Amino acid sequence: MSRTPPHPTREQIELPMVLDCLSDPIRLTIVYQLAQQERVSGELCCGDFNGLAGKSNLAYHFAKLRECGLMQTRVAGTNRFVRLRREDLDARFPGLLDAVIASAAKDADRLRLLPECEVVEAE
Amino acid sequence: MSRTPPHPTREQIELPMVLDCLSDPIRLTIVYQLAQQERVSGELCCGDFNGLAGKSNLAYHFAKLRECGLMQTRVAGTNRFVRLRREDLDARFPGLLDAVIASAAKDADRLRLLPECEVVEAE
DNA sequence: CCCGATGTTCAACGTTTATTGAACTATCGA
DNA sequence: TCGATAGTTCAATAAACGTTGAACATCGGG
Numbered sequence: 001m002s003r004t005p006p007h008p009t010r011e012q013i014e015l016p017m018v019l020d021c022l023s024d025p026i027r028l029t030i031v032y033q034l035a036q037q038e039r040v041s042g043e044l045c046c047g048d049f050n051g052l053a054g055k056s057n058l059a060y061h062f063a064k065l066r067e068c069g070l071m072q073t074r075v076a077g078t079n080r081f082v083r084l085r086r087e088d089l090d091a092r093f094p095g096l097l098d099a100v101i102a103s104a105a106k107d108a109d110r111l112r113l114l115p116e117c118e119v120v121e122a123e
Numbered sequence: 124m125s126r127t128p129p130h131p132t133r134e135q136i137e138l139p140m141v142l143d144c145l146s147d148p149i150r151l152t153i154v155y156q157l158a159q160q161e162r163v164s165g166e167l168c169c170g171d172f173n174g175l176a177g178k179s180n181l182a183y184h185f186a187k188l189r190e191c192g193l194m195q196t197r198v199a200g201t202n203r204f205v206r207l208r209r210e211d212l213d214a215r216f217p218g219l220l221d222a223v224i225a226s227a228a229k230d231a232d233r234l235r236l237l238p239e240c241e242v243v244e245a246e
Numbered sequence: 247c248c249c250g251a252t253g254t255t256c257a258a259c260g261t262t263t264a265t266t267g268a269a270c271t272a273t274c275g276a
Numbered sequence: 277t278c279g280a281t282a283g284t285t286c287a288a289t290a291a292a293c294g295t296t297g298a299a300c301a302t303c304g305g306g
Binding site: 247248250254255256257258261264267270271273276 | 277278279280281282283284285286287288289290291292293294295296297298299300301302303304305306
Binding site: 169 | 251252253254255256
């Protein structure tokens with residue numbers, strides 16, 4: 001569990017898998033928030049997403065994002081840091097990631113991927 | 124069965140649904156071939172895709188593509204013509220469709236969405 | 247008016263998916 | 277060394293998905 005998990009090579013990244021990965025609201029939110037972070041460190045810790053779902057569910061989504069080549073995991077002590085594989089994705093599918101992120105930003109309210117995600121409970 | 128089936132309005136088109144729709148190889152192929160057709164009539168007849176899958180299976184994929192807002196169906200006699208909802212998609216998600224199509228074109232051989240799709244049968 | 251062609255609808259099926267909680271592993275700090 | 281923390285793995289479940297074939301509806305041409 002301590003070693004860095006396997007990632008696909010750049011050439012192994014497949015378009016349908018990437019699109020399928022991005023089609024899930026939780027994963028799209030993760031990607032979107034990682035994209036926001038690109039201007040800073042580019043990295044976020046797994047725990048930073050704990051608000052989105054339960055921990056085991058998040059681990060499932062992280063694995064999918066990693067296996068399809070969308071993001072990269074770095075192990076640091078008891079933490080794991082994730083980041084977008086921006087260079088590989090831009091090389092494989094130029095403009096795709098930016099278009100998806102821009103589209104997500106446009107619909108941020110609709111997708112509920114805003115910083116503060118208030119869940120309104122109707123009775 | 125004769126009347127034009129329901130389509131979502133432009134504003135009803137949702138990003139995750141569009142991405143999910145595009146993540147299926149058969150649907151991606153349909154979209155890709157419709158995009159090729161944009162320089163000509165922009166339309167193709169349902170039957171033009173009969174090589175991709177069985178007819179009932181195609182009807183299923185057509186329905187998904189229509190319901191997510193990716194394409195439009197026009198009834199003409201006993202035929203049905205489909206086309207990309209280019210304007211609506213570009214308005215909703217600028218650059219997305221083009222990026223996806225360009226990515227698909229880049230991987231056309233890998234995705235087997237070339238005009239002649241030879242299926243190599245290993246014993 | 248029927249026949250053939252075009253496509254859809256329906257029920258059935260096996261597979262994949264997302265989600266959960268419990269158990270587990272690994273690391274850091276006191 | 278012990279305990280708390282971070283995150284993964286596993287088994288179980290329910291829902292959604294893609295594929296199939298048979299039945300159906302509609303239109304155009306003889």
